[in-house]
Amino acid sequence: xxxxxxxxxxxxxxxxxxxxxxxxxxxxxxxxxxxxxxxxxxxxxxxxxxxxxxxxxxxxxxxxxxxxxxxxxxxxxxxxxxxxxxxxxxxxxxxxxxxxxxxxxxxxxxxxxxxxxxxxxxxxxxxxxxxxxxxxxxxxxxxxxxxxxxxxxxxxxxxxxxxxxxxxxxxxxxxxxxxxxxxxxxxxxxxxxxxxxxxxxxxxxxxxxxxxxxxxxxxxxxxxxxxxxxxxxxxxxxxxxxxxxxxxxxxxxxxxxxxxx
Amino acid sequence: xxxxxxxxxxxxxxxxxxxxxxxxxxxxxxxxxxxxxxxxxxxxxxxxxxxxxxxxxxxxxxxxxxxxxxxxxxxxxxxxxxxxxxxxxxxxxxxxxxxxxxxxxxxxxxxxxxxxxxxxxxxxxxxxxxxxxxxxxxxxxxxxxxxxxxxxxxxxxxxxxxxxxxxxxxxxxxxxxxxxxxxxxxxxxxxxxxxxxxxxxxxxxxxxxxxxxxxxxxxxxxxxxxxxxxxxxxxxxxxxxxxxxxxxxxxxxxxxxxxxxxxxxxxxxxxxxxxxxxxxxxxxxxxxxxxxxxxxxxxxxxxxxxxxxxxxxxxxxxxxxxxxxxxxxxxxxxxxxxxxxxxxxxx
Numbered sequence: 001x002x003x004x005x006x007x008x009x010x011x012x013x014x015x016x017x018x019x020x021x022x023x024x025x026x027x028x029x030x031x032x033x034x035x036x037x038x039x040x041x042x043x044x045x046x047x048x049x050x051x052x053x054x055x056x057x058x059x060x061x062x063x064x065x066x067x068x069x070x071x072x073x074x075x076x077x078x079x080x081x082x083x084x085x086x087x088x089x090x091x092x093x094x095x096x097x098x099x100x101x102x103x104x105x106x107x108x109x110x111x112x113x114x115x116x117x118x119x120x121x122x123x124x125x126x127x128x129x130x131x132x133x134x135x136x137x138x139x140x141x142x143x144x145x146x147x148x149x150x151x152x153x154x155x156x157x158x159x160x161x162x163x164x165x166x167x168x169x170x171x172x173x174x175x176x177x178x179x180x181x182x183x184x185x186x187x188x189x190x191x192x193x194x195x196x197x198x199x200x201x202x203x204x205x206x207x208x209x210x211x212x213x214x215x216x217x218x219x220x221x222x223x224x225x226x227x228x229x230x231x232x233x234x235x236x237x238x239x240x241x242x243x244x245x246x247x248x249x250x251x252x253x254x255x256x257x258x259x260x261x
Numbered sequence: 262x263x264x265x266x267x268x269x270x271x272x273x274x275x276x277x278x279x280x281x282x283x284x285x286x287x288x289x290x291x292x293x294x295x296x297x298x299x300x301x302x303x304x305x306x307x308x309x310x311x312x313x314x315x316x317x318x319x320x321x322x323x324x325x326x327x328x329x330x331x332x333x334x335x336x337x338x339x340x341x342x343x344x345x346x347x348x349x350x351x352x353x354x355x356x357x358x359x360x361x362x363x364x365x366x367x368x369x370x371x372x373x374x375x376x377x378x379x380x381x382x383x384x385x386x387x388x389x390x391x392x393x394x395x396x397x398x399x400x401x402x403x404x405x406x407x408x409x410x411x412x413x414x415x416x417x418x419x420x421x422x423x424x425x426x427x428x429x430x431x432x433x434x435x436x437x438x439x440x441x442x443x444x445x446x447x448x449x450x451x452x453x454x455x456x457x458x459x460x461x462x463x464x465x466x467x468x469x470x471x472x473x474x475x476x477x478x479x480x481x482x483x484x485x486x487x488x489x490x491x492x493x494x495x496x497x498x499x500x501x502x503x504x505x506x507x508x509x510x511x512x513x514x515x516x517x518x519x520x521x522x523x524x525x526x527x528x529x530x531x532x533x534x535x536x537x538x539x540x541x542x543x544x545x546x547x548x549x550x551x552x553x554x555x556x557x558x559x560x561x562x563x564x565x566x567x568x569x570x571x572x573x574x575x576x577x578x579x580x581x582x583x584x585x586x587x588x589x590x591x592x593x594x595x596x597x598x599x600x601x602x603x604x605x606x607x608x
Contacts, residue, residue: 059502082505089499095357095604096495096550106493110505156500163504 010035010167010199011056011085015064018051018223025051027223028064033167033216038193038200040214040231042207044244047220049203050090053171056201057087068167082110086165090172092156094144100155101140104130107162123162130162133188150181157185161192168192170202174209186213207248211235219243277548281561288568289339293331295572297579300327337465338571339564340473341526342536344481346563348519349537350544350556351484354491355515357498359604360426360597362538363402363523367432369534371405372398372520372527373457374436381447391472391528399524405432406516452531459586460531462571469529476525480518481560487515488552495550533567533586535593540566542600
């Protein structure tokens with residue numbers, strides 16, 4: 001008997017379609033993400049990247065199926081979903097003066113939800129660990145209203161780390177951040193991914209960042225998949241030219257050449 | 262500065278609750294003693310003590326005033342103040358909107374319309390003379406809440422602060438005119454328009470106090486149970502969903518709970534504006550935004566605030582009694598402007 005090695009699909013989408021009124025934002029997209037991989041969603045504005053992320057997070061209605069290790073996400077309870085899939089969204093604005101620790105601690109919600117599910121003994125450690133690796137321990141009592149954009153983003157990253165999911169879904173994790181923060185956040189995520197059983201799916205606008213950190217990519221254009229697979233196979237000059245309508249490689253080279261004496 | 266604030270929050274728990282309970286108790290005694298007829302503190306305390314333990318109480322005017330007029334009134338005011346303040350806190354958290362409140366969002370007016378309709382049509386439930394009115398008020402409160410939220414949602418999907426308030430204000434004006442129409446045509450069955458629009462606690466009784474207590478214990482209990490979820494919503498609805506909150510279910514439960522509380526309050530005392538808007542802010546200044554501490558703090562501060570407002574409304578122009586809403590609106594409108602200005606500036 002021939003044994004087929006089990007490929008553990010951390011996330012698998014089949015024919016995912018999202019419609020806003022008459023516009024088809026994501027069109028019959030299929031994709032998969034295995035453990036240890038970092039899948040980059042790339043494509044120009046309006047390609048449907050953020051929409052797909054919202055669908056995976058069960059925030060908007062879609063047709064087709066999205067599965068985590070074979071289980072349809074639609075059948076999971078909200079707290080069960082959060083224990084498996086953590087989402088870091090693009091816009092995080094806090095209106096009230098919660099402390100950093102309170103916001104990060106909220107990441108443990110799914111593990112203690114329900115009246116009789118008992119205490120979350122691991123919670124304190126996870127929060128502590130999350131604060132530490134994101135460098136927020138000193139700021140733990142600071143009010144969210146006093147933080148800078150970069151600190152704020154780190155707080156929500158710490159929250160999703162404290163949530164301890166197996167798949168991390170990130171929508172522009174380093175958007176509007178200075179370069180040093182970009183680097184910090186991406187290396188934090190890369191370190192997180194090193195633990196066994198984990199996977200990352202993210203939208204990254206900056207193609208250089210996508211190329212640097214991604215293992216795989218899905219290139220989207222107007223809701224349709226143009227190419228998917230290994231990052232080096234997807235991000236070819238031809239594919240990028242087709243999607244962005246310009247010579248991306250030449251442009252990147254030109255940008256870089258400014259720095260060479 | 263940061264450390265100082267933190268210190269205040271950490272130390273909050275037992276000591277502040279004790280202080281707040283004490284302050285509430287003092288205010289209640291004050292409100293029983295002061296009025297058109299002044300009664301000494303010792304008389305007040307002995308009368309209440311003796312009647313609670315079924316000991317003989319000497320017949321006097323003071324006894325009558327305390328037991329039949331002021332005590333039920335003070336109890337109702339305390340409970341309604343606590344309930345309205347809790348509702349405001351819950352809505353401000355749930356909608357992440359520092360200006361949300363039963364009165365600014367038109368929920369109270371909706372409840373008033375329900376109560377007036379029940380009175381005008383003579384709809385009652387067997388068993389309780391208030392049952393029918395309360396149930397209708399609750400249902401109308403919930404209906405208007407849903408209506409206003411859907412209108413605001415259709416207007417702009419982010420449910421921004423100002424669009425909800427704008428719709429709430431227009432809705433309130435619309436409802437007020439319907440209420441006055443109903444009152445004009447069914448004058449002898451309903452209460453006056455000023456009762457419904459400005460509120461009053463004159464003539465309340467123990468049965469109403471008991472109903473308020475029941476509603477406050479039940480609904481307050483539910484809201485306390487949902488304080489982690491309220492925190493999640495206050496940080497952001499998307500974030501709440503991402504950390505695993507069953508957003509739709511929790512929202513529905515909280516909106517129903519708030520509608521029930523507001524329905525009960527309004528059917529007993531009319532609409533009293535701004536308590537639920539202002540007191541959560543005061544409480545937030547004291548204990549921070551975490552609903553575990555915020556809900557109890559706003560419960561106490563709401564009760565104390567409304568007691569004082571009621572005291573002023575019945576003593577300042579004595580023997581004329583002002584509607585309690587006159588006082589709360591005077592304070593509340595100014596506070597509204599300040600809060601609105603600050604939220605705008607913070608953006």
